[in-house]
Amino acid sequence: MSTLAIATAREVFDLLRDDLVAIEQELGRDAASSVSTITEIAEYLREGGGKRIRPSLLLLASHMLGFSGPNAIRLGAVVEMVHTATLVHDDIIDGADTRRGRPSANTTWGNEKCVLAGDWLYMQAFKVALEEKNLKVLDLLIGLTQQMVEGELLQIQKLGKAVSEAEYYDLIFRKTACLFSTSMRLGAVLAGATDQQEASVGVYGRAVGLAFQIVDDVLDLTATEEVLGKPVASDLREGKATLAVIHSFDHGTAAERQAIQRVLDDRSFENVSRQQIKDILIRNGSVTYAMSVADRYAEQSRQALKSMPDSDFKRALLWVPDFVVAREK
Amino acid sequence: MSTLAIATAREVFDLLRDDLVAIEQELGRDAASSVSTITEIAEYLREGGGKRIRPSLLLLASHMLGFSGPNAIRLGAVVEMVHTATLVHDDIIDGADTRRGRPSANTTWGNEKCVLAGDWLYMQAFKVALEEKNLKVLDLLIGLTQQMVEGELLQIQKLGKAVSEAEYYDLIFRKTACLFSTSMRLGAVLAGATDQQEASVGVYGRAVGLAFQIVDDVLDLTATEEVLGKPVASDLREGKATLAVIHSFDHGTAAERQAIQRVLDDRSFENVSRQQIKDILIRNGSVTYAMSVADRYAEQSRQALKSMPDSDFKRALLWVPDFVVAREK
Numbered sequence: 001m002s003t004l005a006i007a008t009a010r011e012v013f014d015l016l017r018d019d020l021v022a023i024e025q026e027l028g029r030d031a032a033s034s035v036s037t038i039t040e041i042a043e044y045l046r047e048g049g050g051k052r053i054r055p056s057l058l059l060l061a062s063h064m065l066g067f068s069g070p071n072a073i074r075l076g077a078v079v080e081m082v083h084t085a086t087l088v089h090d091d092i093i094d095g096a097d098t099r100r101g102r103p104s105a106n107t108t109w110g111n112e113k114c115v116l117a118g119d120w121l122y123m124q125a126f127k128v129a130l131e132e133k134n135l136k137v138l139d140l141l142i143g144l145t146q147q148m149v150e151g152e153l154l155q156i157q158k159l160g161k162a163v164s165e166a167e168y169y170d171l172i173f174r175k176t177a178c179l180f181s182t183s184m185r186l187g188a189v190l191a192g193a194t195d196q197q198e199a200s201v202g203v204y205g206r207a208v209g210l211a212f213q214i215v216d217d218v219l220d221l222t223a224t225e226e227v228l229g230k231p232v233a234s235d236l237r238e239g240k241a242t243l244a245v246i247h248s249f250d251h252g253t254a255a256e257r258q259a260i261q262r263v264l265d266d267r268s269f270e271n272v273s274r275q276q277i278k279d280i281l282i283r284n285g286s287v288t289y290a291m292s293v294a295d296r297y298a299e300q301s302r303q304a305l306k307s308m309p310d311s312d313f314k315r316a317l318l319w320v321p322d323f324v325v326a327r328e329k
Numbered sequence: 330m331s332t333l334a335i336a337t338a339r340e341v342f343d344l345l346r347d348d349l350v351a352i353e354q355e356l357g358r359d360a361a362s363s364v365s366t367i368t369e370i371a372e373y374l375r376e377g378g379g380k381r382i383r384p385s386l387l388l389l390a391s392h393m394l395g396f397s398g399p400n401a402i403r404l405g406a407v408v409e410m411v412h413t414a415t416l417v418h419d420d421i422i423d424g425a426d427t428r429r430g431r432p433s434a435n436t437t438w439g440n441e442k443c444v445l446a447g448d449w450l451y452m453q454a455f456k457v458a459l460e461e462k463n464l465k466v467l468d469l470l471i472g473l474t475q476q477m478v479e480g481e482l483l484q485i486q487k488l489g490k491a492v493s494e495a496e497y498y499d500l501i502f503r504k505t506a507c508l509f510s511t512s513m514r515l516g517a518v519l520a521g522a523t524d525q526q527e528a529s530v531g532v533y534g535r536a537v538g539l540a541f542q543i544v545d546d547v548l549d550l551t552a553t554e555e556v557l558g559k560p561v562a563s564d565l566r567e568g569k570a571t572l573a574v575i576h577s578f579d580h581g582t583a584a585e586r587q588a589i590q591r592v593l594d595d596r597s598f599e600n601v602s603r604q605q606i607k608d609i610l611i612r613n614g615s616v617t618y619a620m621s622v623a624d625r626y627a628e629q630s631r632q633a634l635k636s637m638p639d640s641d642f643k644r645a646l647l648w649v650p651d652f653v654v655a656r657e658k
Contacts (some may be wrong), residue, residue, distance in 0.1 A: 036486070037485070089445070092440075092441075115421060115444055116422070119447075122448070124475065126471045142459060145452050146453065149445050149449045150367065150449065153445045156366070156441060
C-alpha cells in the first residue's frame with residue numbers, strides 16, 4: 001500500500017478485521033454473569049451491534065505506536081462496555097423507546113433492572129480492565145466515566161436553556177469526545193508511548209470526538225426523518241440547543257431568538273414550526289458555521305498526528321476525521 | 330482498660346471518635362463535584378447520616394492489626410460511599426419514599442438525576458480508592474460492587490417466591506455481608522496482614538453481616554410500626570421472603586404454606602392478615618429459629634478472631650456481634 005494512498009472504510013476494516021472479530025468474542029465472554037437477567041440484557045446489548053468506533057480507535061492507536069496483542073482486544077472491549085453502560089442509563093433518563101433500530105433495553109426489561117444492568121456493565125468493564133494490572137489504565141477509565149456521568153447531569157440541568165458555545169463544547173466533550181480521547185490514550189498506554197505521544201493521540205481523539213458530535217447534531221437538524229429513524233430536530237424538541245441553534249440564537253434577531261426559546265420552552269413545534277427554525281438557521285448561515293467548526297476540529301485532529309511514525313494505521317486514523325465530517329447519517 | 334472488660338457502645342465510640350470525625354471530613358471533601366446537582370445530592374446523602382458501621386469495621390480491623398493512618402480514613406469513606414451508592418439505586422428500584430427518616434433522594438430529585446448521582450458516587454469511591462495505588466484494594470471493591478448489584482437483580486428475579494434458605498443466605502450475603510466482609514479485609518490489607526489474617530477478618534465480617542441482616546429481617550416482623558418507622562412485615566408485603574417466613578414455609582402445614590404464598594402473590598395483607606402470619610411464625614417457632622441462626626453467626630464471627638492479637642480494638646470487634654443480635658431496632 002502506498003504511503004500516499006488515502007484509506008477507505010474498506011481498507012480500515014481490513015486492517016482491523018481480525019481484531020474486531022476478537023473483540024466480539026471478548027465482549028461475548030464479558031457479557032456472562034451468574035445472574036440470568038444480567039446475561040440476557042448484556043447479550044441483547046452486545047447483539048445490538050454498533051459501529052465499534054471506540055475500540056477501533058484504541059486498536060489503531062496501539063498499532064500505530066507499535067503494539068499488538070490481546071491486551072488491546074481486552075481494553076477495546078472495555079471502552080465499548082463503558083460506552084454501552086452509559087447508553088443504558090441515558091436511555092432510562094431520556095425515556096428512550098428505541099436504540100439502534102430495536103426496542104431499548106429499558107423498554108424490554110424495565111427501568112429497575114436496567115439501572116442495575118448499567119451498574120453491572122460499568123463494574124464488568126473495570127473488572128476486565130483490572131486484569132491489565134495497570135493503575136494508569138484504571139485512572140483513565142474511572143476519571144472518564146465520572147466526566148461522562150457529570151456531563152449527562154449537566155445536560156439535564158441545562159435542558160430548555162440556550163447554552164453558550166463554551167457550555168456546548170463542554171457538554172459534547174463529556175458526552176462523546178472524552179471517551180474517544182481516552183480510547184486513543186489507552187492505545188498509547190498499551191504501546192508504552194511517551195507522555196508526549198499519549199497527549200497527542202489524546203488531542204486527536206478529543207478533536208475527532210467533537211467533530212463527530214457536532215456533525216451528529218447537525219444531521220439531527222438537516223437529515224430526513226427516514227435517514228434519522230426519528231423526527232427531525234428531536235434535540236431541540238427535547239430542550240437541547242446544539243451548535244447551529246446556538247449560533248442563530250447568538251447572532252439572529254430578537255424575534256429569531258424568541259422563536260428558538262419558544263421551542264425550548266414548549267418542548268414541541270406547536271407554536272413555532274420545524275420549517276420556521278430551519279429558515280432561521282439558513283438565514284444566519286448557522287449550519288454552515290457548525291460544519292466549519294467540525295472541519296476545524298477535523299483538521300486539528302490530523303495535525304495532532306503529525307509527528308507520529310507513518311504506517312497504514314496512521315493513514316487510517318487520518319482518514320477517520322474526513323469520514324466523520326462527510327457522513328450523511 | 331482491663332483485657333477482660335467487655336466493650337460497650339460508648340467505649341467503641343470513644344476508641345474511634347477521632348477517626349469518625351476525620352471520616353466525616355473526608356466524606357465532605359469527597360461529596361464535591363463541579364456539577365452543582367451532584368454536590369447537592371451527595372451532601373444531602375452525607376448529612377442523612379447513618380451509623381457508619383462499615384467504616385467502623387474497617388477502622389477496628391486495621392487498628393487491631395496494627396495500622397493507623399490517613400489511608401484507613403480514606404478507605405473508610407470509600408466503603409461508606411459504595412454503601413450510599415447502592416442505597417440510592419436501590420431506593421429508585423424499590424420506589425422508596427423515605428430513607429433514614431427523611432424523603433429519599435429520588436423523591437427529592439427524581440429518578441433521572443439519582444441514577445446518575447449513584448453512578449457518580451460509585452466512580453468517586455473508586456477514584457478515592459485509586460489514591461491508594463493498590464490493585465488489591467480496587468480488586469476487592471470492584472468485585473464487591475458487582476456482587477451487590479447482582480444480588481439486587483437476583484432479589485428482583487425472586488420477588489414473590491418463597492426462596493430456599495440457601496438462596497436467602499446468598500441474597501443477604503450480597504446485600505449486606507459482602508460489604509461488611511470487604512470492609513474488614515480492606516482494614517487487613519492496609520495493615521499488611523497475612524493472607525490468613527485477611528481471610529479470618531473476612532469470615533468475621535461475613536458472619537457479622539449475615540447476623541445483622543437476619544436480625545434486621547426478624548425486626549421487620551416483630552418490632553412495632555413505631556420503632557420501624559414503616560408498617561410491620563413490609564418485606565413480605567413487597568414479596569420478599571425472609572428467614573423466619575422461609576422456615577414456616579418449609580416446616581408448616583399445607584394451609585400455612587398457602588397463606589404465606591398468598592401474601593407473596595397479593596403483595597398485600599388483604600386476604601391473609603398480618604396477625605395470621607404472626608400466628609403461623611409463632612406456631613412453627615420460626616422467629617426463635619431465625620434468631621438462633623443469627624446467634625450461630627455471631628458465635629462464628631467471634632471464633633474467627635481467636636488468633637488475633639488482644640487489644641481494645643479486638644474487644645470492640647468481639648462486642649459488635651452481641652450488639653447486632655441484641656438490638657431492638
